Amino acid sequence: MSTILSELAAGIPQTIGITLASFVVAAVLGLPLAVLRRSEVWLVRLPAVVVVEVLRAVPPIVWLFLIYYSLGSTDQVRLTTFQAAVIGLGLIYAAHLSEAYRAGLNAVPVGQWEATRALALPRRQMYARVILPQALVVVVPPMATFAIALLKDSAIASVIGATDITFQAVQLTQQDLNGLGNFTVAGLLYIALGVPFALVARGADRVLSRRLVGS
Amino acid sequence: MNPESRPLLALDGVCVAYRHHEVVHDVSLDVASGEVVALIGPSGAGKSSLLRAINFLEPPSKGRVVLEGAEVGGSRRSLDALRRDVGMVFQSFNLFPHLTALQNVMLAPVHTLGVSKEQARERAMRQLTHVGLAEHAHVKPGKCSGGQQQRIAIARALAMEPKVMLFDEPTSALDPELGAEVLATMRSLAAEGMTMVVVTHEMHFAEDVADRVVFMADGRIVEQNAAGKLMRDPQHPRTQRFLNAVRNR
Ligand SMILES: Nc1ncnc2c1ncn2[C@@H]1O[C@H](COP(=O)(O)OP(=O)(O)OP(=O)(O)O)[C@@H](O)[C@H]1O
Ligand SMILES: [Mg+2]
Numbered sequence: 200m201s202t203i204l205s206e207l208a209a210g211i212p213q214t215i216g217i218t219l220a221s222f223v224v225a226a227v228l229g230l231p232l233a234v235l236r237r238s239e240v241w242l243v244r245l246p247a248v249v250v251v252e253v254l255r256a257v258p259p260i261v262w263l264f265l266i267y268y269s270l271g272s273t274d275q276v277r278l279t280t281f282q283a284a285v286i287g288l289g290l291i292y293a294a295h296l297s298e299a300y301r302a303g304l305n306a307v308p309v310g311q312w313e314a315t316r317a318l319a320l321p322r323r324q325m326y327a328r329v330i331l332p333q334a335l336v337v338v339v340p341p342m343a344t345f346a347i348a349l350l351k352d353s354a355i356a357s358v359i360g361a362t363d364i365t366f367q368a369v370q371l372t373q374q375d376l377n378g379l380g381n382f383t384v385a386g387l388l389y390i391a392l393g394v395p396f397a398l399v400a401r402g403a404d405r406v407l408s409r410r411l412v413g414s
Numbered sequence: 415m416n417p418e419s420r421p422l423l424a425l426d427g428v429c430v431a432y433r434h435h436e437v438v439h440d441v442s443l444d445v446a447s448g449e450v451v452a453l454i455g456p457s458g459a460g461k462s463s464l465l466r467a468i469n470f471l472e473p474p475s476k477g478r479v480v481l482e483g484a485e486v487g488g489s490r491r492s493l494d495a496l497r498r499d500v501g502m503v504f505q506s507f508n509l510f511p512h513l514t515a516l517q518n519v520m521l522a523p524v525h526t527l528g529v530s531k532e533q534a535r536e537r538a539m540r541q542l543t544h545v546g547l548a549e550h551a552h553v554k555p556g557k558c559s560g561g562q563q564q565r566i567a568i569a570r571a572l573a574m575e576p577k578v579m580l581f582d583e584p585t586s587a588l589d590p591e592l593g594a595e596v597l598a599t600m601r602s603l604a605a606e607g608m609t610m611v612v613v614t615h616e617m618h619f620a621e622d623v624a625d626r627v628v629f630m631a632d633g634r635i636v637e638q639n640a641a642g643k644l645m646r647d648p649q650h651p652r653t654q655r656f657l658n659a660v661r662n663r
Binding site: 308310311313314316317318319320321324328329332333410 | 469471493497498500502504506507508509510511513521525526570574
């Protein structure tokens with residue numbers, strides 16, 4: 200058990216790296232997608248809708264193959280497995296997160312938007328100072344859920360050769376044929392890595408809702 | 415026209431429509447500097463729609479809004495210029511719940527007007543003092559009474575140093591007692607010479623504080639007159655019916 204653990208531990212940095220980097224990409228790109236999707240102008244809304252729906256409709260593993268073996272292996276561009284995984288998962292989760300953001304933005308009462316308009320607040324300040332702090336309270340719980348889902352989906356990166364936990368478990372099993380032991384430990388590792396996300400999410404949720412009501 | 419007689423704010427043939435359904439029809443109204451105009455009328459008359467057309471929260475489907483002789487255009491820049499000069503107070507306050515009273519009041523001076531933080535803080539404290547809430551500066555709206563919240567909202571609008579203040583039923587969400595403190599604040603604003611357009615169901619306020627009362631029904635101005643005159647001696651049957659109904663309630 201402890202030898203398995205020490206073998207698989209070699210994959211932890213990749214798993215965490217892919218998860219965190221993809222999450223940052225998703226969290227940043229999801230916001231413009233959400234804002235565009237709420238536009239009153241359909242010509243602005245439509246491209247955002249198409250992008251979000253296409254990203255979510257194609258299986259993640261297909262995206263990773265597509266990015267790594269075609270777009271990422273031309274003469275001009277050569278992506279590492281890590282980069283390909285982060286781009287693919289980052290984009291897919293940007294689509295998921297944009298929907299969570301959209302729900303958060305929709306949860307901010309109309310009167311708040313109107314007040315910022317009546318005060319002629321510039322768009323950036325409107326979002327940064329008024330809208331997002333209130334939307335965040337609604338967005339944090341689903342964000343945490345997506346972070347944990349992303350952690351699990353990061354295992355897909357092993358099929359294009361990213362040396363993560365799952366990759367290590369596959370390698371090890373090819374040598375010792377102890378699939379049960381190796382993948383059980385891999386599973387436990389994923390559970391353990393997910394715990395901090397859940398705790399952080401919970402803490403953030405509590406702090407945010409307190410900030411919103413209390414003084 | 416010489417500047418003395420030029421109205422501060424002029425609505426000229428303003429219509430408001432929601433999805434091609436017109437609810438305000440061809441309203442023209444001049445507001446002089448320092449004048450307090452009360453807009454009264456039955457529910458659904460289009461009072462809020464008209465008021466919101468003034469600062470383009472509901473862009474007029476037809477007609478012109480003219481502030482200090484300059485017509486408001488549809489561009490973002492023109493709208494921002496208008497909104498800097500026109501303060502708005504909502505029925506439901508619409509304070510920012512995650513910010514303290516002081517932060518609520520400082521926000522737009524800093525980010526819309528570009529006033530320095532220190533100056534904005536001073537300005538905000540002056541306005542909070544003005545509405546009698548200096549000691550609530552560091553409290554969030556959630557901890558304040560409805561009346562206090564509405565006075566913070568008034569301070570927030572005043573901190574922009576607007577030329578006109580719009581009020582949409584500012585006391586309708588409040589108990590009479592809390593409404594009274596808001597009305598007192600508005601009364602003193604009027605006494606200081608602030609130009610105000612006030613949609614209200616408070617007939618006493620309209621009669622005592624307003625210079626002019628405008629009665630609207632079915633999306634049109636039915637009758638307008640000096641406040642005392644319209645309230646005591648309405649000419650139009652529709653106005654008489656409305657005032658009787660309100661008084662007998
Ligand atoms: N956002 C909207 N979308 C569609 N119709 C609307 C909207 N807002 C108002 N209306 C309609 O426009 C008409 C005028 O409404 P408005 O709110 O301006 O009247 P009001 O005089 O302010 O009434 P109240 O005294 O009830 O506030 C009503 O028939 C109302 O149903
Ligand atoms: Mg109304």
